[in-house]
Amino acid sequence: MRLIKNDDLKRQFIAKWGYDQQFSFDVAQAARLYLFPAKSTIVQAPDRPHDLLYLVKGKTKLYDTLANGKVALIDFFTPPCFIGEMELLDPQSPSFTVQAIEDCWCLALPMATYREQLLQDTTFLRCVCQYLGRKNTRNIKTFSQNQAFTLSQRLAGFILLTANNMIYEEKHTQVAQYFGVSYHHLLYVLADFVKQGYLEKAGHHYRVRQPEALARLAHEVEWRKT
Structure with a gap:
């Protein structure tokens, strides 16, 4: 992981995906921009993410380690998407391993600093609910595709x-x-x-x-x- 100190690039990513419109506070000033090289680990379970990440470029995959020790491939994500939103909303939720397939750029908000503010931000919570709804719909469609194709x-x-x-x-x-x-x-x-x-x-x-x-x-x- 590398912190990218390029304000112009950060502003481009924010504008491209409307990142700032998902919060009621000045997230452009608060957010950091990180680069995760291809094949690097973004989140390593059972450790929990330190940041609420928002993938703005690249592709990632999600893993789970089963009780028998085997590693199961669960899902894939491309921009724009949150990483760590469930851990933010529910401190008891299980953590999964997220790995970069290719170079990935993420906007990041430190959870330790912004957790309470985010949990009281109705604009952000509405956006997260919509995001989780779309994710659930996609999972249902994936299940049906596995049967139809x-x-x-x-x-x-x-x-x-x-x-x-x-x-x-x-x-x-x-x-x-x-x-x-x-x-x-x-x-x-x-x-x-x-x-x-x-x-x-x-x-x-x-x-x-x-x-x-x-x-x-x-x-x-x-x-x-x-």
């Missing part, structure tokens, strides 16, 4: 979402669990993508060779996470 369609969109600089390197076991399919079924579809020329196997990862073809395959599946 083929693995090839879903995996095509998943690869485009999670690839960094056209390199796809998610763990097969976690992806199979995420989609609710067998490990062998996932490998079969990946091998078919290689055969079709969509992907190229390169060591322990895949290089995306035909993003347009994958996009056509996934065009009916909504993969944008907000």
Whole structure:
């Protein structure tokens, strides 16, 4: 994590996503801008986030560590979205690990300083409620998509979402669990993508060779996470 001391860039991000309109106080002065490099950890469970983060550029993924020690892939997020809002609203809520897929820029408000002010800010609370409602709707749609679309369609969109600089390197076991399919079924579809020329196997990862073809395959599946 690196603090970015660039007021012009911070103002651009605030204006682009209407960040300041989600609060009743002068958040532009209070917020900091952080850069999380690709593959770095933004939040490491069970530690709780120190800041209320707002993702303004980049892609992240959410993990949970299960009782048996296995790590489960839960969700993905792209701008604009809050990170740490549940921990702010409910100090007893469980914390999940958040990792940057690519370089991620986040606006940040220190919770220790602004927790009480945020919890009394009706403008912010209204925006968070709307955000959580949209997140719930998206989760329901994802569940229905898992039933309505083929693995090839879903995996095509998943690869485009999670690839960094056209390199796809998610763990097969976690992806199979995420989609609710067998490990062998996932490998079969990946091998078919290689055969079709969509992907190229390169060591322990895949290089995306035909993003347009994958996009056509996934065009009916909504993969944008907000």
